[in-house]
Amino acid sequence: MAVKKKTEARKKQIIHAAATVFAEKGFQDATISEIAKKARISEASIYEYFTTKEGLLFSIPAASAREIFDLMEFHLKLIRGAANKLRSIVFLFMHSYQQHTEFAAIIMLILKHNKRFLETEGHLIIRQGIRHINKVVEEGIASGEFRKDLNPYLVRSIIIGTIEHLVTNWLMTGRPENLEELVDPVVDCIVEGIQNRQDPPAHWSMQRMPVNVPVNVPDQGAPGA
């Protein structure tokens, strides 16, 4: 037990250092040497605990993700109403990413685009966490709170896509300073839509997009030339 604890402590120590370095430099520009230095350990020792540099990277999100989603699960039990639950979920995402900046940077700027990460335990945890959104949407549809004709997968995509976009922008530009202030307007917008229900002008009736019909382009080269 004591031995296992020590090993776990060492792993955490390395993961912490690695998270800092990866978040700051990205995967390629981070070096094992720098991670080792930051963890006050030898480079060789890192390889006692992780098989490769990429393996180390993949080990980083698991702990944070589990923590965040456990928290999410806990809160969802206390809340009534699908819309309220959605708001809570969006809040917790934004809140957590803001709190765990390194975690956010590693997920948004490094791991999200790595196909090998898809087959990782860390990704599994995240997938399971995201499934909460589907459940809540389905719950809202069942209860009549949400429209019957919704596709939960698409709603989830809108929510996750929006969150990821805002968090990525925040990581890249530093704006807005406080992510949490986006929660309410974003959730309002998604829940209520952007359409003005008071006064829908009839002649602007919605048109559907034709699928598989080629887009007519006036003259490809002209406008930019």
Next chain:
Amino acid sequence: MAVKKKTEARKKQIIHAAATVFAEKGFQDATISEIAKKARISEASIYEYFTTKEGLLFSIPAASAREIFDLMEFHLKLIRGAANKLRSIVFLFMHSYQQHTEFAAIIMLILKHNKRFLETEGHLIIRQGIRHINKVVEEGIASGEFRKDLNPYLVRSIIIGTIEHLVTNWLMTGRPENLEELVDPVVDCIVEGIQNRQDPPAHWSMQRMPVNVPVNVPDQGAPGA
């Protein structure tokens, strides 16, 4: 002139080869050697036209982006109604990304996370293109088609975030096969919202999220234990 044309042709030839290789391998795993081979040119010659590997990467999206946004601008003139314009924009994004897979992969999987790209001409073009969405939203608000209290920046974030998420997923997993079939449900959802207006149960009235109030966590370890 003739000289300049030849230079431009050479550049296009290199950019085309680079786009293919970068899209397939990513930035780090792509090599100048492979790009040179694909462009049937020497490695050294690439440096006659581009200063660095990253400079070459940054040069790739400009042309495609300009083409896409020119097309978008052209179409928007023909359409009446902000919602219809939004639908058209989403359609054109999805359609274009699907048509220009390499462009999509380079934007979504490589450039989106590169801070230095932010100060690039390619990024400027993209930014300008995305501004169409803002304009349309503002137009919709002004005309009364959209709610008065909308934040155009957030609406844009929802739309762009959703598109990027769906396109990225498509690039990473190959699903869904046809991105265009997502356009209508996504736009419907964003325009009309997910809330069921027929029968809103009163006791589930929407709650707002408190900002800057720490989330109370009962016991960090408890839920998962």
Next chain:
Amino acid sequence: MAVKKKTEARKKQIIHAAATVFAEKGFQDATISEIAKKARISEASIYEYFTTKEGLLFSIPAASAREIFDLMEFHLKLIRGAANKLRSIVFLFMHSYQQHTEFAAIIMLILKHNKRFLETEGHLIIRQGIRHINKVVEEGIASGEFRKDLNPYLVRSIIIGTIEHLVTNWLMTGRPENLEELVDPVVDCIVEGIQNRQDPPAHWSMQRMPVNVPVNVPDQGAPGA
């Protein structure tokens, strides 16, 4: 005593594992880690019994070599005639190498080319064993069975060289399957020579090689051009 026995047992256990691994992988590609695993012991424990990886390697052949040469000595006492003894020696070498493949591989493919091995106890034992050949040759010369003008050292070199060559080939290519079937033809050849005594054509009288006379080469590049 009991302690010493246990120590000896441990040593044998390690040597056995090491022999297997060294024979299979060669010296460089064998790792202490793999030897330790095969010996069901920790890596550190190996260093309780052997000072270095090379020291462990050098400890391997002693036991087998002693066994083989004891057997050889025993058999030689029972045989009369130098030629018969030589045949017996060659047989025992081939037989033993075939039986102890690992020993053969370690001697032929690893140790034979290691200068430091020359000053080792294992090499001493082998040298002593090989001396049997010298003795038998000298005995044959003294008894008149062999030609008076033989250089025992050279005869020994021919015999050992031939054996080593055949065994090495066998280890490298797997052919011939059975080394022992080479014994008779090889010994016959060495004892009786390759010359046909029935009908030696006079005009092909043997010429001796000039020593220290440069070889005249017509034109280095010519023959192959």
Next chain:
Amino acid sequence: MAVKKKTEARKKQIIHAAATVFAEKGFQDATISEIAKKARISEASIYEYFTTKEGLLFSIPAASAREIFDLMEFHLKLIRGAANKLRSIVFLFMHSYQQHTEFAAIIMLILKHNKRFLETEGHLIIRQGIRHINKVVEEGIASGEFRKDLNPYLVRSIIIGTIEHLVTNWLMTGRPENLEELVDPVVDCIVEGIQNRQDPPAHWSMQRMPVNVPVNVPDQGAPGA
């Protein structure tokens, strides 16, 4: 042409340096760094001409081997009589190995035990060169100069084995100083055999070795205990 010449010159320069270092240190202890330094070239440049360290090693013997065997072929045309030709072959081997010490060391101490070398052009050349011995033996058998019942493969093994043994010993111990002085006694011995034809004592008639009959060992553990 001029370009190809330069490339070939560079290759030779690297091969020369590599030969020196490999011969002195062995394969594993030789470093690309040291070879590069000795060739007055950068480490990276070595990889412009050779794909791997082992590839470089394998490239070393080809040139020397071709040179030696071309010379051998040339000389063999001038000599009459199989025995004389054999003597010439043995002489040329010993002479060449003595002249090209590095070549000898690389062949005898490094390459001879590398299975991957078997599939190399260098090994092909050596195999072809060694085939001369077979031809000469077959020629001798056909002409009646050698015994009809000889197995050319075994005779070749005796000759090559003896040469390799003597050269290896010479490389390892430095003795004898002059390899060429071994040529005559060795060839005499192999051609004429070691048996004394004047006075063969009848009661020491040659015995054949039983094949596949287990060797009776008095008591395995006793002698060495």
Next chain:
DNA sequence: AATGAATGAGCGTTCATTCAT
């Protein structure tokens, strides 16, 4: 304009060996 040739700079990974416990 085009490129063959050359290289500087760097990094992940391995493993024999040590030593405190």
Next chain:
DNA sequence: CATGAATGAACGCTCATTCAT
């Protein structure tokens, strides 16, 4: 006696980039 844990010390190999021609 046994070993878990830690690491020092290397090294092969890659590749973007430069420059003389």
